[in-house]
Amino acid sequence: ETGVTQSPTHLIKTRGQQVTLRCSSQSGHNTVSWYQQALGQGPQFIFQYYREEENGRGNFPPRFSGLQFPNYSSELNVNALELDDSALYLCASSRGEGSGGYNEQFFGPGTRLTVL
Amino acid sequence: RKEVEQDPGPFNVPEGATVAFNCTYSNSASQSFFWYRQDCRKEPKLLMSVYSSGNEDGRFTAQLNRASQYISLLIRDSKLSDSATYLCAAQAGYSTLTFGKGTMLLVSP
Numbered sequence: 001e002t003g004v005t006q007s008p009t010h011l012i013k014t015r016g017q018q019v020t021l022r023c024s025s026q027s028g029h030n031t032v033s034w035y036q037q038a039l040g041q042g043p044q045f046i047f048q049y050y051r052e053e054e055n056g057r058g059n060f061p062p063r064f065s066g067l068q069f070p071n072y073s074s075e076l077n078v079n080a081l082e083l084d085d086s087a088l089y090l091c092a093s094s095r096g097e098g099s100g101g102y103n104e105q106f107f108g109p110g111t112r113l114t115v116l
Numbered sequence: 117r118k119e120v121e122q123d124p125g126p127f128n129v130p131e132g133a134t135v136a137f138n139c140t141y142s143n144s145a146s147q148s149f150f151w152y153r154q155d156c157r158k159e160p161k162l163l164m165s166v167y168s169s170g171n172e173d174g175r176f177t178a179q180l181n182r183a184s185q186y187i188s189l190l191i192r193d194s195k196l197s198d199s200a201t202y203l204c205a206a207q208a209g210y211s212t213l214t215f216g217k218g219t220m221l222l223v224s225p
Contacts, residue, residue: 002161033211033212033213035213035215040217041217042120042203042215042216042218043160043213043215045214048211048212058212088157090159103148103207104150104162104165105150105213106162107152107161109159110159112157
């Protein structure tokens with residue numbers, strides 16, 4: 001196991017609602033990246049947090065926002081949910097910049113979000 | 117053109133066979149490459165990292181060709197448990213991983 005945890009595992013929401021997903025990174029990792037994986041697709045990068053600051057963002061609208069806490073855990077918030085937001089949301093932790101060496105990302109089990 | 121492209125498959129092979137997947141990338145700034153294995157409705161699990169010309173781990177061998185911008189994954193002596201989707205990812209710097217759609221492998225008895 002990677003030591004990366006996510007909660008909740010499953011969530012059902014209706015259009016227009018807001019959702020918060022949570023991720024705890026692996027011990028020793030200071031960077032958390034969030035990805036959205038729709039059915040039949042590869043994971044798509046949403047954003048990355050390094051030392052509590054956003055450190056890169058993919059092609060997602062501002063209603064996708066996030067936070068990273070001093071213990072390096074992270075939240076992904078999605079406002080005004082749309083049907084197309086239904087997907088598996090994955091967080092990945094890594095050692096990040098300045099760590100030297102390689103920067104492999106290790107994924108948590110994901111949160112499966114269904115928007116009705 | 118997609119940044120990372122993979123043949124979606126499925127690749128159907130018998131147990132014991134050797135199978136190879138290719139993955140092409142378009143961002144010449146990509147420096148690190150990864151193969152992940154993903155089982156149905158589960159998270160991707162890191163299989164191999166490729167930073168130089170290649171890497172080998174038991175039955176798995178990854179090769180990187182920077183001139184042609186592709187990475188390959190070779191699986192020897194396929195097992196039933198190798199059945200999964202194999203995701204290729206490219207990374208520039210320490211930031212985002214850009215994934216392909218994945219290649220499905222089905223190993224049959």
